Ligand SMILES: [Zn+2]
C-alpha cells in the first residue's frame with residue numbers, strides 16, 4: 001500500500017469514528033431530553049389555556065372572594081338544594097369541582113386543543129433547532145468540545161425546559177467537531193422526536209387519551225392553587241374565611257356571615273333553629289353551648305369558647321346579606337328536613353325575609369361580567 005493510500009485510509013477511519021461519535025451524541029441527547037420536551041409542550045399549553053379561561057370567564061380573573069360570588073350566583077341560578085349542600089358542607093371541594101367543570105368544558109374542543117399542542121410542539125422544535133445551531137457556532141469559535149456544547153445547550157434551553165445536564169455526562173467526551181454532520185444529525189433526531197409515539201398522541205387528542213386527562217387535572221390544580229385561600233369556616237354559620245392566604249396570620253374573618261341555622265345551630269332542648277346572623281349574635285345577651293364540653297359561653301365573649309372560636313374575629317356590626325335570607329326562605333323545608341330542626345318559635349323566619357327576591361340578592365353580589 002502506498003504512503004498516500006495509507007494516509008487516505010487513516011483519514012477515512014477517523015472520519016467514520018467522528019461520524020459515529022456524532023450519531024451517538026445526537027441519538028443519546030434526544031432520547032434523554034424527550035420527556036423534558038414533552039413536559040415543556042404541556043406546560044406551555046396549560047398556561048395558554050389558563051390565560052384564555054381567565055380572559056373569557058371573570059369568575060377566574062380575580063381572587064377567591066370573586067370566585068365565591070360567581071359560585072353563589074351559579075347556585076342561585078341552578079336553584080338546586082343538593083348543590084347548595086355540597087357547597088356548604090365542603091366549600092374547598094366545591095370550588096375545586098367548579099373549576100374542574102369549567103376546565104372540562106374548555107377541553108371538550110379537541111380540535112382547538114390539538115391546534116394548541118401542535119403549535120407549541122412546532123415552537124419548541126424551532127427553539128431546539130435554533131439553539132443547537134447557535135451553540136455549535138459558539139463552540140466552534142472557541143474550539144470547544146462536546147462538554148462545552150452540552151453546557152451551553154442546557155443553559156440556553158433552560159428558559160424553555162428543564163434538562164438535567166448530569167444525565168448527559170456519558171456523551172460529553174464524544175468527538176463532535178464535524179459540526180455540519182452534527183447539524184444534520186440534530187435535525188434528523190428532532191424529526192424523530194416529533195414522530196415518536198408520545199408526540200403523536202399530542203397531535204390526535206381524543207376523549208380517552210391519558211394525556212388529555214392529565215392536562216385537565218394539571219390545569220384544574222394550577223387554577224385552584226391560584227384562586228384558593230383560607231378554608232376555615234365560621235364555627236357558628238359555616239361561612240368561609242375570606243383571607244386569600246392559606247395559613248394566614250391573625251384571625252379568620254368573613255365579610256358576610258349567614259344565618260346561624262346554616263351552621264346547624266338550634267335553641268337548647270328545643271327543635272327550633274337559631275336564625276340570627278353571627279354579627280347580631282355577638283352583640284346580643286345570648287349565649288351558646290359547646291356540646292363537647294357541655295359549657296355555656298356568652299356570645300359577647302365568644303372567644304372564651306377556645307379553638308376555633310378564639311381564632312375568629314366576628315364584628316358586631318349587624319351587617320347581613322340578603323342572599324342567605326333568601327336561601328332560608330327558598331329551601332326552608334329542605335333545610336329543616338336535613339337538619340331535623342324547624343324555623344319556628346324563636347327561630348321563625350321574619351316576614352321581611354320572604355320579600356327578598358332572587359334578583360335582588362344576585363344584584364347584591366355585585367358581579368361585573
Ligand atoms: Zn358566622
Ligand SMILES: [Zn+2]
Pocket residue numbers: 230231232241242243248251252253
Ligand atoms: Zn382564615
